[in-house]
Amino acid sequence: MYAPLEPHGGRLVYNVVEDRDRAASMSAGLTKVEIEPTYGPDGAPIRNPYREIMTITYGFVSPIEGFMTRNDVDSILRERRYRGWLFPFPLIYDIDEETVKSLGLKEGDSVLLTLKGKPLAVMNIEEIYKLGDRKELADAVFGTPERNGEVVKKRFDEKHPGWLMYRMMRPMALAGKLTLVNPPKFKEPYARFWMPPHVSREYIKSRGWKIVVAHQTRNVPHIGHEMLMKRAMFVAGAERPADAVFVNAIIGAKRPGDYVDEAILEGHEALNKAGYFHANRHVVTMTLWDMRYGNPLESLFHAVIRQNLGVTHHMFGRDHAATGDYYDPYATQYLWTRGLPSYGIEAPPYQVDKGVKVRPVNLGEFAYCPKCGEYTYLGMAYGDYKEPPLCGHPPERVSGSFLRGVIIEGLRPPKVVMRPEVYDVIVKWWKVYGYPYVTDRYLKIKEQELEVEL
Amino acid sequence: MYAPLEPHGGRLVYNVVEDRDRAASMSAGLTKVEIEPTYGPDGAPIRNPYREIMTITYGFVSPIEGFMTRNDVDSILRERRYRGWLFPFPLIYDIDEETVKSLGLKEGDSVLLTLKGKPLAVMNIEEIYKLGDRKELADAVFGTPERNGEVVKKRFDEKHPGWLMYRMMRPMALAGKLTLVNPPKFKEPYARFWMPPHVSREYIKSRGWKIVVAHQTRNVPHIGHEMLMKRAMFVAGAERPADAVFVNAIIGAKRPGDYVDEAILEGHEALNKAGYFHANRHVVTMTLWDMRYGNPLESLFHAVIRQNLGVTHHMFGRDHAATGDYYDPYATQYLWTRGLPSYGIEAPPYQVDKGVKVRPVNLGEFAYCPKCGEYTYLGMAYGDYKEPPLCGHPPERVSGSFLRGVIIEGLRPPKVVMRPEVYDVIVKWWKVYGYPYVTDRYLKIKEQELEVEL
Numbered sequence: 001m002y003a004p005l006e007p008h009g010g011r012l013v014y015n016v017v018e019d020r021d022r023a024a025s026m027s028a029g030l031t032k033v034e035i036e037p038t039y040g041p042d043g044a045p046i047r048n049p050y051r052e053i054m055t056i057t058y059g060f061v062s063p064i065e066g067f068m069t070r071n072d073v074d075s076i077l078r079e080r081r082y083r084g085w086l087f088p089f090p091l092i093y094d095i096d097e098e099t100v101k102s103l104g105l106k107e108g109d110s111v112l113l114t115l116k117g118k119p120l121a122v123m124n125i126e127e128i129y130k131l132g133d134r135k136e137l138a139d140a141v142f143g144t145p146e147r148n149g150e151v152v153k154k155r156f157d158e159k160h161p162g163w164l165m166y167r168m169m170r171p172m173a174l175a176g177k178l179t180l181v182n183p184p185k186f187k188e189p190y191a192r193f194w195m196p197p198h199v200s201r202e203y204i205k206s207r208g209w210k211i212v213v214a215h216q217t218r219n220v221p222h223i224g225h226e227m228l229m230k231r232a233m234f235v236a237g238a239e240r241p242a243d244a245v246f247v248n249a250i251i252g253a254k255r256p257g258d259y260v261d262e263a264i265l266e267g268h269e270a271l272n273k274a275g276y277f278h279a280n281r282h283v284v285t286m287t288l289w290d291m292r293y294g295n296p297l298e299s300l301f302h303a304v305i306r307q308n309l310g311v312t313h314h315m316f317g318r319d320h321a322a323t324g325d326y327y328d329p330y331a332t333q334y335l336w337t338r339g340l341p342s343y344g345i346e347a348p349p350y351q352v353d354k355g356v357k358v359r360p361v362n363l364g365e366f367a368y369c370p371k372c373g374e375y376t377y378l379g380m381a382y383g384d385y386k387e388p389p390l391c392g393h394p395p396e397r398v399s400g401s402f403l404r405g406v407i408i409e410g411l412r413p414p415k416v417v418m419r420p421e422v423y424d425v426i427v428k429w430w431k432v433y434g435y436p437y438v439t440d441r442y443l444k445i446k447e448q449e450l451e452v453e454l
Numbered sequence: 455m456y457a458p459l460e461p462h463g464g465r466l467v468y469n470v471v472e473d474r475d476r477a478a479s480m481s482a483g484l485t486k487v488e489i490e491p492t493y494g495p496d497g498a499p500i501r502n503p504y505r506e507i508m509t510i511t512y513g514f515v516s517p518i519e520g521f522m523t524r525n526d527v528d529s530i531l532r533e534r535r536y537r538g539w540l541f542p543f544p545l546i547y548d549i550d551e552e553t554v555k556s557l558g559l560k561e562g563d564s565v566l567l568t569l570k571g572k573p574l575a576v577m578n579i580e581e582i583y584k585l586g587d588r589k590e591l592a593d594a595v596f597g598t599p600e601r602n603g604e605v606v607k608k609r610f611d612e613k614h615p616g617w618l619m620y621r622m623m624r625p626m627a628l629a630g631k632l633t634l635v636n637p638p639k640f641k642e643p644y645a646r647f648w649m650p651p652h653v654s655r656e657y658i659k660s661r662g663w664k665i666v667v668a669h670q671t672r673n674v675p676h677i678g679h680e681m682l683m684k685r686a687m688f689v690a691g692a693e694r695p696a697d698a699v700f701v702n703a704i705i706g707a708k709r710p711g712d713y714v715d716e717a718i719l720e721g722h723e724a725l726n727k728a729g730y731f732h733a734n735r736h737v738v739t740m741t742l743w744d745m746r747y748g749n750p751l752e753s754l755f756h757a758v759i760r761q762n763l764g765v766t767h768h769m770f771g772r773d774h775a776a777t778g779d780y781y782d783p784y785a786t787q788y789l790w791t792r793g794l795p796s797y798g799i800e801a802p803p804y805q806v807d808k809g810v811k812v813r814p815v816n817l818g819e820f821a822y823c824p825k826c827g828e829y830t831y832l833g834m835a836y837g838d839y840k841e842p843p844l845c846g847h848p849p850e851r852v853s854g855s856f857l858r859g860v861i862i863e864g865l866r867p868p869k870v871v872m873r874p875e876v877y878d879v880i881v882k883w884w885k886v887y888g889y890p891y892v893t894d895r896y897l898k899i900k901e902q903e904l905e906v907e908l
Binding site for chain 2 (some may be wrong): 227230231232233234235237238239240241275276278279280281336337359360361362363371372373374375380387388389390391392393415416
């Protein structure tokens with residue numbers, strides 16, 4: 001009944017050369033191009049393309065095999081399709097005009113992309129082109145209230161990290177197929193969460209899972225998140241509960257105030273280790289990606305990578321992959337029930353030709369109801385759809401900033417808000433980095449050290 | 455996406471004459487046949503066919519319009535089909551040979567069926583036939599370990615109330631279409647829960663519900679039942695939670711130790727009144743039926759009546775409509791995932807031609823997990839299918855007999871076991887009947903007074 005879904009585009013990309021000799025001969029004599037982060041207006045790194053290179057070559061975004069051409073970018077911005085297949089974001093290798101000139105880069109060349117001076121990947125340059133006005137590019141990527149009024153409520157600006165990534169890109173771009181010639185080694189604790197699509201698909205098969213629901217996270221799990229996952233398992237199954245939750249953390253550029261990546265991964269793992277999920281119904285994995293905060297667009301990205309990872313369903317909650325109030329809080333649910341016609345997506349992504357096959361689990365918020373004695377479901381509302389809450393009592397909402405305050409004060413959060421085993425993980429990494437949340441110091445360390453060693 | 459399902463058989467039966475003059479002219483001059491209960495070996499009533507007459511004429515079992523002919527019964531026992539449409543049980547109006555003779559009943563006659571001497575329904579006698587060996591009939595209805603080994607684990611006997619109903623039937627049967635000519639008035643508290651299919655379908659429509667999951671009950675709701683209902687709402691929705699739970703209590707023959715019918719109805723209602731379910735996501739209704747305890751067969755009966763009532767989904771838990779260990783505890787889940795080939799049902803009921811259209815929600819048990827702080831899901835197992843529990847902790851199971859002991863001792867059950875508002879309903883009816891559960895005295899009152907007045 002639930003056969004594993006085929007990869008997006010039909011074939012799983014795996015452009016990784018593990019053979020050292022072959023990698024060396026592929027790289028020999030190539031011009032080296034050092035991978036450079038995108039920087040914000042204050043000079044802080046807000047994106048590192050090495051993560052996209054890893055994500056592309058390991059097949060997370062199959063069928064995409066490299067950075068996009070101008071035509072590819074235009075097609076994405078016109079109808080959110082990459083060579084026919086639904087895909088939300090332009091993947092652009094941006095570069096300075098001076099670098100192109102000084103290195104004498106030409107279309108048809110192959111170059112060796114290096115990370116902190118060490119070989120990472122070979123790119124066969126298919127096209128070198130100018131990006132034009134990056135503010136217009138950024139607006140086109142995310143939408144505007146005028147053009148995309150069904151979900152965009154406010155004009156994007158520099159406070160939006162995703163918009164800023166495109167806004168701050170260098171003026172030119174290299175497009176072309178990528179081959180990873182020096183697969184990096186993941187540092188602890190990342191290594192055990194790194195499960196690229198070909199591994200993940202085998203893992204799911206070996207567990208006998210037929211219905212697997214993906215959970216997107218960039219948070220240490222509060223009990224509200226746990227309950228969202230547990231309820232989503234029931235929704236995904238249709239006739240019985242899903243077999244498992246596939247937690248997939250987005251590891252990449254951070255902002256001050258975020259939870260640190262190490263605590264996010266180990267916090268979710270703690271739910272499994274401490275038995276809040278049965279070990280055979282839950283797994284924690286990661287994807288390298290500098291989050292665009294594109295709400296409905298990001299949800300489509302999530303569906304693509306997780307279909308490639310082998311899941312059958314994807315849960316989407318309120319403000320999915322959002323920041324600020326640019327999008328409607330249920331813009332993602334809008335996409336997955338109606339499509340986004342103003343972006344060229346005429347129907348839900350699983351109903352369109354060459355769309356994704358992952359099925360959505362659309363949910364509103366959960367909050368603790370002291371009268372019911374459990375997390376209750378608060379319902380959701382978008383467009384003309386309005387769902388009442390599950391119970392008739394006033395819920396006890398715990399705001400994120402309240403919880404943040406509790407944690408910063410060094411207090412153990414209330415038992416109904418966070419599992420003690422998860423809090424212990426926060427404390428563990430607090431001791432390492434001197435603060436429970438991301439600080440400027442953490443950002444500097446993270447950019448210098450990255451998640452990998454070459 | 456979720457259009458209301460059509461009635462079973464395509465057309466909703468409504469053989470009820472509300473016009474008093476027309477009813478009088480239909481009944482005038484007809485031979486009166488007093489409806490007689492089926493009695494157990496100890497002389498206690500175990501079934502009253504008036505309930506089946508109500509259930510048939512109001513269309514709960516559409517397309518069935520009357521008691522069955524010998525051919526109908528043979529077809530049910532051969533392949534669980536009534537004139538082509540899936541249906542699990544023979545509906546038989548049994549009668550003594552002496553009564554047939556003394557009243558001079560003949561095929562082609564119409565008779566007036568009376569309840570406690572008062573007119574209830576007209577039957578057009580299509581056939582008068584002998585039932586033969588009722589022990590063989592009872593075995594054929596429920597199955598035997600030899601013939602139906604996929605789900606029947608033990609030979610049925612007189613301790614099984616459903617088997618006993620067929621075993622104790624009178625030797626002859628009248629078959630024919632029924633018309634209710636004197637719609638009874640329901641007593642309190644039944645009246646407000648009586649919502650026959652044509653009313654129920656309008657009610658669901660007026661609420662705007664698209665996905666509605668039926669809950670079968672013959673119990674005052676423990677919190678375990680409430681959690682089963684709440685989780686089933688999530689399963690039924692597939693892409694979002696269901697709109698509502700449609701509680702449908704089976705009101706009919708009771709056994710000592712059962713909860714009293716009044717407490718069952720008002721107990722479920724209390725969950726709604728006290729806000730454990732939002733008023734627009736939950737409704738409590740009833741069906742008149744002397745339960746057969748036929749586990750998978752009863753689940754098919756439930757699906758038929760609730761499809762006619764207008765739901766889209768039906769939840770099935772462990773030991774659905776079961777008593778004793780005659781059937782496998784997950785025999786119902788077996789039917790709804792694989793069919794019951796030995797009964798002539800080759801695939802799940804919604805996959806066969808002229809099957810039911812209601813979709814199943816198959817669930818195992820729930821029990822309180824003190825570590826998770828919520829009711830956790832324990833999984834299910836049948837055939838070669840085995841589902842692990844949701845969490846990895848040992849749950850705190852509260853046995854029914856422990857809870858019964860607590861209640862009989864006059865103690866308020868623990869908060870994690872029963873809502874106080876539900877317990878208050880038990881106490882209310884305890885005061886009326888002198889005991890919290892069904893006693894011989896309650897059975898006598900119930901048989902004398904029934905749920906209706908004529």
